[in-house]
Amino acid sequence: QVQLVESGGGVVQSGGSLRLSCAASGFTFRNYDMDWYRQAPGKERELVASISAAGGSTHYADSVKGRFTISRDNAKSTMYLQMNSPTPEHSPEYYCNASVAGYSVFCSCGQGTQITVST
Secondary structure: OOOOEOOOEEEOOOOEEEEEEEEEEEOOOOHOOEEEEEEEOOOOOOEEEEEEEOOOOOOOOOOOOOOEEEEOOOOOOOOEEEEEEOOOHHOOOOEEEEOOOEEEEEOOOOOOOEEHHHH
């Protein structure tokens, strides 16, 4: 059974830092690109960052470049998102996703981890 479980969310002050984790199971993690998405109430899910299967290539949305860092540990089947100096714009719900050639294959499908950035 495929599972993607996010954790690490919480309340963080603007200017602080937080690290999200996505633990994967039920599939061969190292064969898939991985993505972090964000979704605000009433808005479409937005791609925040992506990392290639081997971890050698990353991509970031303009709104998080220089603030967030995506990484992965294939030995632990876990992906991370280091969030430095987030702003309220970067709230609230984060989801992870596995993809191949830009196409979503597995998702956490609604579970997510909640971020609240306080000023």
